[in-house]
Amino acid sequence: MPRSFRSTLLGDLEVDINHDAQIGAMTYFAIGGSADLLVRPRSADALSVLLRRCYDDKIPCKILGKGANLLIDDSGVDGIVISLDNPCFTSTRFDCDDNAKALHAMAGADLAKLVMDTVRLGLDGLVAMAGIPASIGGAIRMNAGGVYGCISDSLSTVTCLTYAGGLVTYNKEDLVFGYRTCSIAEPLILSATFNLQECDPEVLRTKVKEIFSWKKERQPLADASAGCIFKNPMSEKGERISAGKLIDDIGLKGKTIGGASVSTQHANFITTTSDATANDVIQLIREIKKQVFDRTTLILQEEVVIWSRDPEIQR
Numbered sequence: 655m656p657r658s659f660r661s662t663l664l665g666d667l668e669v670d671i672n673h674d675a676q677i678g679a680m681t682y683f684a685i686g687g688s689a690d691l692l693v694r695p696r697s698a699d700a701l702s703v704l705l706r707r708c709y710d711d712k713i714p715c716k717i718l719g720k721g722a723n724l725l726i727d728d729s730g731v732d733g734i735v736i737s738l739d740n741p742c743f744t745s746t747r748f749d750c751d752d753n754a755k756a757l758h759a760m761a762g763a764d765l766a767k768l769v770m771d772t773v774r775l776g777l778d779g780l781v782a783m784a785g786i787p788a789s790i791g792g793a794i795r796m797n798a799g800g801v802y803g804c805i806s807d808s809l810s811t812v813t814c815l816t817y818a819g820g821l822v823t824y825n826k827e828d829l830v831f832g833y834r835t836c837s838i839a840e841p842l843i844l845s846a847t848f849n850l851q852e853c854d855p856e857v858l859r860t861k862v863k864e865i866f867s868w869k870k871e872r873q874p875l876a877d878a879s880a881g882c883i884f885k886n887p888m889s890e891k892g893e894r895i896s897a898g899k900l901i902d903d904i905g906l907k908g909k910t911i912g913g914a915s916v917s918t919q920h921a922n923f924i925t926t927t928s929d930a931t932a933n934d935v936i937q938l939i940r941e942i943k944k945q946v947f948d949r950t951t952l953i954l955q956e957e958v959v960i961w962s963r964d965p966e967i968q969r
């Protein structure tokens with residue numbers, strides 16, 4: 655994107671701009687390339703105008719959450735990456751009275767912090783999300799969750815920005831949430847509200863401890879990863895099969911390409927060393943998919959979101 659064009663696109667907007675921003679380093683993998691432009695809007699108005707201009711001018715535009723489910727290709731990312739880390743996009747508010755307890759959270763708010771806030775305040779509804787690194791927007795987009803529940807369980811409404819820069823609010827009933835999917839078609843989740851229930855903080859604290867020890871026992875939490883790399887595939891009988899078990903059964907635990915390895919603790923995690931490249935991870939993903947298909951005819955689908963300049967790689 656030429657610099658003159660950048661100044662007409664962004665020059666009059668309340669935004670902070672980083673050229674050639676090292677966004678790979680901002681992900682949980684902490685590897686990969688840069689974005690042509692990382693833009694941090696300082697107001698909702700600036701964000702809405704920015705989205706509309708990107709849409710009108712056909713400039714690719716992506717939303718970065720906490721980067722916990724993202725792999726940035728070594729060649730980097732075209733267009734604009736938007737980060738919602740300004741305080742106007744990370745604020746939260748609890749509305750509690752005798753009748754109802756609700757949480758209003760902007761999309762950039764930190765889910766892990768909110769889980770602990772709800773525990774302290776004795777409010778149930780988000781504790782199932784303990785141990786899942788995410789922003790509120792990223793968690794809703796992915797319908798993040800696991801054996802204890804998912805983010806959509808306590809969701810009440812979601813407010814999104816449309817490509818035209820307008821606001822639209824959905825009740826949960828208007829949306830379809832599935833396994834790591836949601837039906838939101840708008841490019842940007844701006845905020846959400848959750849219905850919470852009063853609960854003894856001690857009960858919630860015990861639940862959080864239980865979830866953390868469950869995860870610690872099974873997942874390589876100390877290593878760089880993006881959580882589960884693949885979705886659990888569907889069997890012919892319509893049941894989900896554990897992708898980790900499939901990968902383990904064909905002996906791929908510990909398989910390494912460059913600085914990327916299949917975790918020996920949980921075969922659906924790829925962990926990386928600091929000298930790994932995104933290409934190491936991409937090659938390992940391809941190798942796992944090939945071997946699983948050759949042995950089982952099942953096609954593994956990535957849960958991790960990959961951003962690349964190469965349309966063949968991006969998903």
Ligand SMILES: Cc1cc2nc3c(=O)[nH]c(=O)nc-3n(C[C@H](O)[C@H](O)[C@H](O)COP(=O)(O)OP(=O)(O)OC[C@H]3O[C@@H](n4cnc5c(N)ncnc54)[C@H](O)[C@@H]3O)c2cc1C
Pocket residue numbers: 682716717718719720721722723724738761762785786787788789790791792793794795796797798799800841842843844875879880881882959
């Ligand atoms: C150690 C570890 C453990 C994990 N465990 C789990 C687990 O148990 N369960 C689980 O489901 N996941 C798990 N994950 C994956 C990750 O935590 C979730 O997918 C999470 O929802 C990602 O949120 P994020 O804010 O980091 O999104 P990102 O990774 O930044 O982005 C993910 C996708 O969401 C989109 N997005 C982000 N914000 C917005 C927004 N405001 N509006 C629109 N789109 C947006 C991005 O464009 C991208 O497509 C784990 C990851 C790690 C590293």
